[in-house]
Amino acid sequence: xxxxxxxxxxxxxxxxxxxxxxxxxxxxxxDVGVAEELAQDALVAALEQWPESGIPDxxxxxxxxxxxxxxxxxxxxxxxxxxxxxxxxxxxxxxxxQVPDLAAAMDDNIGDDMLRLVFIACHPVLSTEARVALTLRxxxxxxxxEIARAYLSSEPTIAQRIVRAKRTLTExxxxxxxxxxxxFSGRLSSVLQVIYLIFNEGYxxxxxxxxxxxxxxxxxxxxxxxxxxxxxxxxxxxxxVALMEIQASRSKARVNAQGEPVLLLxxxxxxxxxxxxGRGLAALDRAERMGEARGPYGIQAAIAACHARAVTPRDTDxxxxxxxxxxxxxxxxxxxxxxxxxVAVSMASGPAAGLELVDxxxxxxxxxxxxxxxxxxxxxxxxxxxxxxxxxxxxxAASITRNARERNLLLERARxxxx
Numbered sequence: 138x139x140x141x142x143x144x145x146x147x148x149x150x151x152x153x154x155x156x157x158x159x160x161x162x163x164x165x166x167x168d169v170g171v172a173e174e175l176a177q178d179a180l181v182a183a184l185e186q187w188p189e190s191g192i193p194d195x196x197x198x199x200x201x202x203x204x205x206x207x208x209x210x211x212x213x214x215x216x217x218x219x220x221x222x223x224x225x226x227x228x229x230x231x232x233x234x235q236v237p238d239l240a241a242a243m244d245d246n247i248g249d250d251m252l253r254l255v256f257i258a259c260h261p262v263l264s265t266e267a268r269v270a271l272t273l274r275x276x277x278x279x280x281x282x283e284i285a286r287a288y289l290s291s292e293p294t295i296a297q298r299i300v301r302a303k304r305t306l307t308e309x310x311x312x313x314x315x316x317x318x319x320x321f322s323g324r325l326s327s328v329l330q331v332i333y334l335i336f337n338e339g340y341x342x343x344x345x346x347x348x349x350x351x352x353x354x355x356x357x358x359x360x361x362x363x364x365x366x367x368x369x370x371x372x373x374x375x376x377x378v379a380l381m382e383i384q385a386s387r388s389k390a391r392v393n394a395q396g397e398p399v400l401l402l403x404x405x406x407x408x409x410x411x412x413x414x415g416r417g418l419a420a421l422d423r424a425e426r427m428g429e430a431r432g433p434y435g436i437q438a439a440i441a442a443c444h445a446r447a448v449t450p451r452d453t454d455x456x457x458x459x460x461x462x463x464x465x466x467x468x469x470x471x472x473x474x475x476x477x478x479x480v481a482v483s484m485a486s487g488p489a490a491g492l493e494l495v496d497x498x499x500x501x502x503x504x505x506x507x508x509x510x511x512x513x514x515x516x517x518x519x520x521x522x523x524x525x526x527x528x529x530x531x532x533x534a535a536s537i538t539r540n541a542r543e544r545n546l547l548l549e550r551a552r553x554x555x556x
Contacts, residue, residue, distance in 0.1 A: 143188045152278040154197040160250035165208045170303035179204035252367040259328040262309050267302035268331045277356045289345045344539035348398045375424035376435030382417030383441040386410040398546045402450045414445045436465045455485035472501045488520040508537035528554035
């Protein structure tokens, strides 16, 4: 294997194993920042040794064992002077003598450790932006540069955000544990929110030259599946996974050969990924069989399922979709939900009925700079033959969006509004 191939293999191993290594180290040193540094040390060791020695049969175990040795050395040096950590260092050293396979010893609690790391990375003490960046860094194994490119930000900005997030967690003395009781539900909501934010940015990029960023969708799906394995009895987790699987199934049909957006009703449904749809419907069924009231992700997954089950756009059960948005609005009221409900109503009962609902939202300050409001209004006005008004709405939507592909689509729709 060439040096280049070895480095690529190391990168792949790191992406798969880094979260496990950092989680195990955090349990030892009780500081996620220190844990990441120690894990990075193990990565550097791999980059130095593997090109010469070859990739180990179990590279994940090698990284974990190397990182664990460094954690023990770190504690022995007295860098952490707290007595509890010194005792832990001695305890780990004793285990080292008793258990030849250090990685296997660490694996004993790996599921719990991973879940703890998820809850730390998505802790509400952090800003939403910091939670997203830290999650991608610690759980996704993405480099600072990769995160910056994904979010069209500068590398120093993302680096500072991650450093501040780790410092905040340390200063707040956030415990490395899974919350219990009522706190668990609140913290789990934060975890799911972060994962879905990552997915949405990949599914409909807020800015830049690309309509989609598939790598972020894939990363969010991977994280969602991990959480679903760690907390299998939480229906909303499966609801979120179902939602992402079904939405991701349309990815190839959402852009044409030139990378331009293709709207839902114009998509070639033969290009929808039936495997992802099947996985999504199975996850939705699993969530619904748990017998609890549907949460927001479960309802949105049910909406996505209505589209997935429709062989053609004409087969879509728009009345059910409108009812589901009404249900969603009852538990999570939002002008965006109402806008989506208006679209469904327009498809079920005609554009005039939808426009009446949309017009009621035009003065909502939350939608002032939301480009989809004039976009939806333009579409309904066009269907009603009010072309001049429709053109103005599409042009307004184009002036608001920060995504170049979407701007071009909206301007093209404006050009088609001719009397």
